[in-house]
Amino acid sequence: MDSKIRIMIVDDEMIVRQSLLTWFKKYGHEVDTAASGMEALKKLEQTPFQVMFVDIKMPGMDGLELLEKVKQDDPGIMVVIITAYGSIESAVKAMRTGASDYLLKPFKPDQLSLVMERILCQQKITQEYQYLKGHLEQITRFDNIIGQSSPMKQLYAMIPEVAQSDASVLITGETGTGKGLVARAIHAKSLRAELPFVAINCGALPDTLMESELFGHKKGAFTGATHARKGFLEIVSGGTLFLDEIGDISPKMQVDLLRVLEDKQVFSVGSETPVAVDFRLVSATRHHLEDRIRKEAFREDFYYRINVIKIRLPSLRERKDDIALLARHFMEKYSHETTKTVDRITQDAVRLLTSYDWPGNVRELENAVERAVVLSKSRTLTAGDFSFLQPARTAGPRAQTLKAVQKEHILRVLDEQDWHITRSAEILGINRATLHKIIKRDQLKKDR
Numbered sequence: 001m002d003s004k005i006r007i008m009i010v011d012d013e014m015i016v017r018q019s020l021l022t023w024f025k026k027y028g029h030e031v032d033t034a035a036s037g038m039e040a041l042k043k044l045e046q047t048p049f050q051v052m053f054v055d056i057k058m059p060g061m062d063g064l065e066l067l068e069k070v071k072q073d074d075p076g077i078m079v080v081i082i083t084a085y086g087s088i089e090s091a092v093k094a095m096r097t098g099a100s101d102y103l104l105k106p107f108k109p110d111q112l113s114l115v116m117e118r119i120l121c122q123q124k125i126t127q128e129y130q131y132l133k134g135h136l137e138q139i140t141r142f143d144n145i146i147g148q149s150s151p152m153k154q155l156y157a158m159i160p161e162v163a164q165s166d167a168s169v170l171i172t173g174e175t176g177t178g179k180g181l182v183a184r185a186i187h188a189k190s191l192r193a194e195l196p197f198v199a200i201n202c203g204a205l206p207d208t209l210m211e212s213e214l215f216g217h218k219k220g221a222f223t224g225a226t227h228a229r230k231g232f233l234e235i236v237s238g239g240t241l242f243l244d245e246i247g248d249i250s251p252k253m254q255v256d257l258l259r260v261l262e263d264k265q266v267f268s269v270g271s272e273t274p275v276a277v278d279f280r281l282v283s284a285t286r287h288h289l290e291d292r293i294r295k296e297a298f299r300e301d302f303y304y305r306i307n308v309i310k311i312r313l314p315s316l317r318e319r320k321d322d323i324a325l326l327a328r329h330f331m332e333k334y335s336h337e338t339t340k341t342v343d344r345i346t347q348d349a350v351r352l353l354t355s356y357d358w359p360g361n362v363r364e365l366e367n368a369v370e371r372a373v374v375l376s377k378s379r380t381l382t383a384g385d386f387s388f389l390q391p392a393r394t395a396g397p398r399a400q401t402l403k404a405v406q407k408e409h410i411l412r413v414l415d416e417q418d419w420h421i422t423r424s425a426e427i428l429g430i431n432r433a434t435l436h437k438i439i440k441r442d443q444l445k446k447d448r
């Protein structure tokens, strides 16, 4: 038996309690005893137990009644009924009420070993099931977009709806928040998914080049136009056009594009014959276009055309809950790419990453993890592997909520005490049951 569990023995006979206690302790389990059903219930309120051995015949509350009460409060707890030869019907009744197994008195160590083996096996299966179920229930990604914070879940709900319509979408958000990923996801979920997705970075192209890229040109339309070329507005033919950094396009280009959106046709440079075009427009910007409209750098009529549906992506600072998940995702990605085994990250490293304010958002986090993985000499990333992050940028406790500070403090104490509940609870000045409740409520976990 290699796994250690918390066991409670409930029997009114001291000799049974003592012998079972000694036997279980020998195998390193944490054991407590109770001489009656009432005493057992009181102890259960204080500390959770995984397995109970309960005698059926006890004065006051009998084993069956105790079993029922315990199972009502905690259906996951495993109860082994101890019963005397000749009262097999009550054992059957107990099994129907939810007991996991039974032992017939007087029992031999072999029989006890067998029951424990079955219990541990069942326990392992249940844990694995809970783990997998937890994984399935958590929505951690949508396409290639990772995140399980509430703004991300809202986004995941929104993308398929937005994708079904043909209206123009404007995605806003700071640099590196995943605007490109969202644009691709909208295309992938839309009816145009099988048609081209054409992305143009408007910030990277000078006006004249952008004009011929988008609209195409006739042979000889300008010096160097040695042959005719189709523009992206034509090439996209039925698909999605993604204009990244749309805030950077010139007022002239805004007028030209507005005309295309209204007339659904283009004139390639140097041509007088229009060509019909069909595309869905998705644009992105990191600027506040409303400010640009006020400064007359952006046309209001064009803005309304491109902004029928607006999606605002949160900065990483606004969804710190996702940092650990993203860091692990990128750790796996780069561990795989570099064929190194880097598959662990310490709680301290996660805390450091969480306290950093990430002006470059997910892109910056991805680059940081990639660098840490490439330079790491062990399979575990530690806070030291991220020492290149500017400490000035890590936000102090003043930028955190009281709840986050509390969670962080409890985690630190638990880590320092190697997750010894009694010692940690003492240091924190709370009782064990409260600490257990907090751990469960806040889903606190040991380092991977």
Ligand SMILES: Nc1ncnc2c1ncn2[C@@H]1O[C@H](COP(=O)(O)OP(=O)(O)OP(=O)(O)O)[C@@H](O)[C@H]1O
Residues within 6 Å of the ligand: 144, 145, 146, 147, 173, 174, 175, 176, 177, 178, 179, 180, 181, 182, 244, 284, 286, 362, 363, 366
């Ligand atoms: N939620 C996310 N999950 C996984 N990867 C992400 C996420 N958000 C961004 N990334 C990654 O971060 C990088 C930047 O993403 P993307 O180019 O979509 O950002 P952006 O907002 O368009 O940035 P910019 O405004 O600078 O163009 C990419 O490598 C992308 O894969």
